[in-house]
Amino acid sequence: MLALVVLLALTLLAIPPSRLLMEQWANADVLSRSRLIFGSVQGPVRRALADGDDERLASILAGVAEDDRVLAVGLCDAGGTMRGATSMMPPDFSCDSAARSEAESFSHIVQDGRHVFVATFPVSTPAGNAYLAVLNDLSYIAERTWQIQIYVVATLLGFGLVIGGAGAVLIFYLLKRWAESLRQAVENARRGKRLPAGRDMSGIERQIALLFKEIEATRGRSETAEVKWSPQSLHDLLATTLPDAEIIIVSNREPYIHNRRNGAIELQTPASGLVSALEPVMRACGGTWIAHGSGSADRDMVDAQDRLAVPPSDPAYRLRRVWVSEEEQNGYYYGLANEGLWPLCHIAFVRPAFREEDWRFYRTINQRFADAVAAEATTPDPIVLVQDYHFALAPRMIRKLLPEATIITFWHIPWPNAETFGICPWKEEILDGLLGSSIIGFHTQFHCNNFFDTVDRFIESRIDRETAAVTLAGHETLIRPYPISIEWPPAALKGQLPVEACRRAVRERFGLAPSACIAVGIERFDYTKGILDRMHSIDVLLTLHPEWRGRFTFIQVAAPTRSKLASYSRLQDEALALADEINARHGQDGHQPIRLVVRHHEPPEVFELFRAADLCIVSSLHDGMNLVAKEFVAARDDEQGVLILSTFAGASRELTEALIVNPYDARSMAEALNAALLMPADEQQERMHLMRQQVREQNVYRWAGRMLLDAARIRQRRRVLALAGSAL
Structure with missing residues (x-):
């Protein structure tokens, strides 16, 4: 495409010079022909004038006008009167318009829309100088110029096509060789085949081999029937498939709440299915949990950056608290989230309430949490686990701040059918926010299907149900069922x-x-x-x-x-x-x-x-x-x-x-x-x-492991594509 544009530009640039060149050549040709005509008739014209033989003069002029490119010929005597002229002499041509000088003169006039070249030559007579005017029709020049331009364009296009074709063949050959070498490198890595003696592995082959080792390790851990999902196996999985990956959780509910009661600070673990599921995962994986600090003594327990290590008895990860005012809580949490989205998604026959002010607070808090993710991230590509309906807009906001992040959004409540979700006034914004994720997880395939139907109805996107993916503005989001569970064995069972x-x-x-x-x-x-x-x-x-x-x-x-x-x-x-x-x-x-x-x-x-x-x-x-x-x-x-x-x-x-x-x-x-x-x-x-x-x-470790394995595959595929792009 670029070559075609360049060729077209060169062709357009070549047209004006070719036209100018043609005009210069035509002027020189007409001038030369006019001088030849004058040189051949000036003697007979002078004798006819001396003899006063107007009939012979007319015959001489008519003979000159027989030339196809001569429009007309006229003779102006010394007194400025047209002494003789051929039949095609323009009626408004006046001897006064002829150049008056002691030497030949030339000019251009337009006659009836036609360009005419006028050559005037002095003829000496006893009574003074007469002037022979030869009018040349220049219309043939335009036709010849057009033909020349067509020839130039055709030549350049033909040349360009030849060069482009040769280049395409060369590129095809090089791409074929590159694709074959890449295929061979992938095949060698997949089979663990050794290279011939004396040949070193190229950079891309080496990196592909490492990637396949990671993928095989991932597959081995995830597909082995005997695998027992536990904190240790989840930790090993991260070390093998996501080495040095940074894990960040975003949720409204915090895993530990500090409340002030009777003058003392009391630690409470909230009654939340989300906390029950995720807290064991974070103890196994480490990382940062970003949540709303809702306890009355929460501010007293954090450091200057609003962080604290948890669990208090055996710290394994970091809790970052985000502060929300009472007014914001009423709009974002009680309003839009729990009076709007909660009844909208649950078939419990409670009418959802949607208020514009609540929506503004919801956007504000989602952005605040997205900013907190960006502030807490220590790498450009963390794995961010966004939890539940409180943060439907956050994935897109995080994507803008951390384009390379792997964002997994898990929707802990049901997803309704498309007709029900259409009640929400901000359905397009919510869907767009969620589709900023790398993966969106639901509990069941039924909820995944409802989500596909909703996107299909309200968002202009490409849905591939075979691969369970939605592509919006070039970004692909996987839609997966991940049935959530609990830790095994439960920590609460210990000591019973x-x-x-x-x-x-x-x-x-x-x-x-x-x-x-x-x-x-x-x-x-x-x-x-x-x-x-x-x-x-x-x-x-x-x-x-x-x-x-x-x-x-x-x-x-x-x-x-x-x-x-x-x-x-x-x-x-x-x-x-x-x-x-x-x-x-x-x-x-x-x-x-x-x-x-x-x-x-x-x-x-x-x-x-x-x-x-x-x-x-x-x-x-x-x-x-x-x-x-x-x-x-x-x-x-x-x-x-x-x-x-x-x-x-x-x-x-x-x-x-x-x-x-x-x-x-x-x-x-x-x-x-x-x-x-x-x-x-x-x-x-x-x-x-x-x-x-x-x-x-x-158990919950398998739930988290499946999501993280899918995240690892996304990151590995991105690395392979990056390698392929660098090889090109």
Whole structure:
């Protein structure tokens, strides 16, 4: 293309000089011809004038005009009168216009749109000088000039095509040789083939060989059936496939919160599935976790750069806190994120609210966190793990600040269908922000498919479903399902008493009989968790099966959350009222079938409840994964207990041995509860054994490892392409 442009420019530049050259040649030719004409007729003209023979003069002039290029010939006498002229002499030609001088003269005139060359020659007579005017038609010059230009252009184009063709053949030959050498280098590296003796490996071959060693190491670790995913294997994976890679996590929730209570600073681990999943990964990988410092004593615990080493007892990574004002928190977190995106993505029939002011705060906070990533990064190409719907705009913002970063965004909640997502006024901006990622991860393939459909409807991009990728403005983003999980073995399981001791402790704490059957639910107070629905199912259970009255207790632990939002505070009030109503209807002799405990429980307390329970109820109305279900399974090292799991939780795709229920159908849930309470111990063991095997093998280290392996492949492919480009 460049050669064609250069050739065209040269051709255009050649046209004016060729035209000028032609005009100069034509003028010289006409001038020479005019002098020849005058030289041949000046004697006869002089004699005809001396003899006064006008007839002979006219014959002489007519003979001259027979030349095709002579337009007309005229003779002006000494008095300025046209003595004779041929028939084509322009009527407005005047002898006064002829040059008057003692020597020949030349001029150009335009006659009827035609260019005419006028040559005037003095003819001496006894009465004084007469003037012979020869008018030459120059129209043939334009035609010849055009022909010359065509010839010049054709010659240059032909020359250019010949040169271009020869160059193309040469380039094709060189590219073919380069491609063959590159293919051979890749093949040698893939097979581990040694080079012939005496031949040194080239730079590109050496680098390709190193890359293949990394890839094979990656494949060996990820595809070996016997691999056991653990903190050590994840650490080894990073050392092998991502040596010296810098890991940065971005999330709204921080893994450790410092609050001031009764004059002292108290450390709290939040009840968050995101923290439960990522904190073990960071302990294994190290790096930096950037999060909102929300605790009342958080500022007191950081250094001058707002950082602190965590966990406090055994520091393994760095926590960088970002500060958000109360006004910003109300708009960004409570507003756009939790009154807008949260209900938009969950099918729980709560209307999302979108306000322009909330959107402005959301953009501001996303940019603040992106700036924090750039400030914390010590390398130009860190691996940045952006977490959840709070930071949909951050990937694009980070990409602008760190173009070489590998950005993995994980969406922890469901992704709705395209029609539902179309409700959001800023859908295009959110999709564009997410597509700044290198990889976008969801819990299930279903959510990936919904995302593809949404992008297809609202963004002009190229979607390749075969490779599961979206290309926007030349940047490719991979879309992958990564089912999240928990650490194995769970840290909270360490130090737990035997199951029987946990059963005794919990029954004593709640004043229950040793033989009482216990069901537990562990949630945040959130309308998507189906807390009211499970309580209704217990009401139905005790109505249909009154034999369980006094023998069955449901302990619901619910940590308050987002209490500033009306829908959340209303849910808590409704839950308390419903529990009182059911207890009044089915309670007897001081026994309450529902115990609602509204406070945060630390992980060891939660695991004690899990180990003491006969069954666990997870009745989410809509959930991305739900790690409570997996934590219950992990807690039951006695392989007893029954999990009742909503079909609308992502975990139901993996924990298929649970009793899968529709939380909207209270009667069927009640029957599932009854079946769980009556399930024999050997069936419980068989189901729990399979679920524990699933959680053990598909643990959080495998979840993180799969994402990091994909990140490693992206970086390796980028290096190969860079090598190929440098070789060219």
